[in-house]
Amino acid sequence: MTERHPTLAQIEQFIQGDLDDIQAIMVSVHLGACSQCSQLAQQCQQRQASHSLMPASDVEAFDDADLDQILAQLDSEEPASAQPDVETRSPTQLEFQGRTVSVPPALSTLVARAGPWSRVVSRLWSATIQGHQLPYQLNFIYMEPGGSIATHAHKGLEWTLVLDGTFSDDRGDFHPGDLIQCDDQVEHAPYSENGCLCLAAIDAPLHFTSGLARALNPFSQLFFKPGG
């Protein structure tokens, strides 16, 4: 699976209503920005509609091989046929540090519950989203231009949705709508040349792994306040 899209299984779970609220919000924002995944979602929807009309034994398995084929096919199409489903509702405004950024309306409940912004380390800001009953910590994260997060691994899952600007790590550049999932196999050092606003959900504290940055491990708690 690619590094900036939900998995096919997650798209299917989204269509079935099986994702938790936060994952569903993040996937829906991604679908609004990604024509490939929104087409997959439509196909899942059609399949599920037809599945409900036929015996289970007739249902054709839809696996990652199909997905690769579909993505390859979509990649080869002209951009003109790959316009994202544009959100028609007016966007929600997120204000911080004298900036105002428009974010998709699906995030309005999260914006309303965002706590005060605080500086985590130089050029890195975070606002914890309060009041959700899920096992992970939810933050808006803003990297100022030139900002970075020291090399870290994950003890659990980290979902990051890019909302504005671009960040990069050794896997490439990530743009608005990209949904990046890291698990305990991934170690990375995100940075942003021009500034980047993200929504990040993690289910365990980050673990900083590189040299001096290990001293940052106490700060990892700033990203993760259980029950926050």
Ligand SMILES: [Zn+2]
């Ligand atoms: Zn996608």
